[in-house]
Amino acid sequence: MKKIISVIVSLIMVLSLTTVAFAGVSGANDVLKFDENGEFRIFNICDIQDNYPIHKTAVAFIKDMIEIHDPHLVILGGDNSTASKETKAYAIKELCDIFVESETYFTFVFGNHDDEQGVSREELFRMYKLYGGEYCLAYDADPSLTGVGTHNLLVMNSDGSEIAYNLYMFDSNSYTVDENGNHLGYDCVHEDQIEWYKNTSAAVKEMNGGKTVHAMAFQHIVVQEAFEELFIESPWNLGDLTLNFAGKHYTYLPVSHNIKDGFLLEAPCPGYYNFGQFDAFVETGDVVAVFSGHDHPNTYTVTKDGVDIVNTPGASFESYGDNSVRGLRLITLNENDTSVYETKVLTVSEYMLDGGEYLADFGEITMLDAVLGKLQKILMKLYLTLVQFMFIF
Secondary structure, three states, X not given: OHHHHHHHHHHHHHHHHHXXXXXXXXXXXXXXXXXXXXXXXXXXXEOOOEOOOOOHHHHHHHHHHHHHHOOOEEEEOOOOEOOOOOOHHHHHHHHHHHHHHOOOOEEEOOOOOOOOOOOOHHHHHHHHHHHHHHHEOOOOOOOOOOOOOOEEEEEEOOOOOOEEEEEXXXXXXXXXXXXXXXXXEEOOOOHHHHHHHHHHHHHHHHHOOOOOOOEEEEOOOOOOHHHHHHEEEEOOOXXXXXXXXXXXXXXXXXXXXXXXXXXXXXXXXXXXXXXXXHHHHHHHOOEEEEEEOOOOOOOOEEEEOOEEEEEOOEOOOOOOOOOOOOEEEXXXXXXXXXXXXXXXXXXXXXXXXXXXXXXHHHOOOOHHHHHHHHHHHHHHHHHHHHHHXXXXX
């Protein structure tokens, strides 16, 4: 009997030490892991960008998608709420209630519009934590970093015994201004955040026995490198006839054969500066894809130096968008091969035509809008295929 008790105590001690070891790693938590089928599903929901109350169509669509696809984690991709200062708390509570009521874990990053109504990022962060309760997994990994809420979350394997994946959330900040306060353009991820990323990646790798843990990055503003992959560079500045960005000039002709999936419906709006975030991803070798929102109708995936640059469309019915792509992005990871992933955009239009016709009752999108959106998406696919065919020959 004493021998049996000794074995049991030893097992408890081993398990306790394992828990403590993982808990010491940035991003450790006890809720995120691959399911019994070896899958981990993520919703990336960007640019809800709504006032209070949130448009009923958007709320109903998100709730239905959660019920149908049962994501393990929702990542809000910035510009989550543009409600007034007076109604901001109500708007964030309404948004958090979607996930609390469905018992769905979520995290978030900020966009350039989130704090424009006179509520600081710090206060907004506290609101999400308050109203999200145990289902809000966001935290500020290092409050001294530029921005608010940069952090990572670890995903364990299906039996919870080891780290299987890493998810980085970056605050890409808001706007860049000169010394006189003049607006230069959008902001980006800064050097101190990049250094935090490198250190965190190294710590997770060490905890994983020296093996790289594959990862994804999520932020609001797209990296500059998207421009290089999406447009043909021009040797001349032709004024309005070229896209002039970061000291380079690009034609309006997209490099369509670089677009692996999705559509480019407007020119991306990266940050004014580039402090080397994407280069750090390539050098470190853990990030397989970086996801952004910000450019509401874009859904493209392009690859540069082995890292995917992916844009998630806007979910907003308050701000601009396109009915052919308006919706959210589903990302599916497989425990058996974490170097790859599957992703697709779930659109409001397609859902309405596939059983969600009641969304038309809210008056923000009609069934005709849904049909035209679906038709436009088909035509865009045909166009992209044709242009790619022309590049080949």
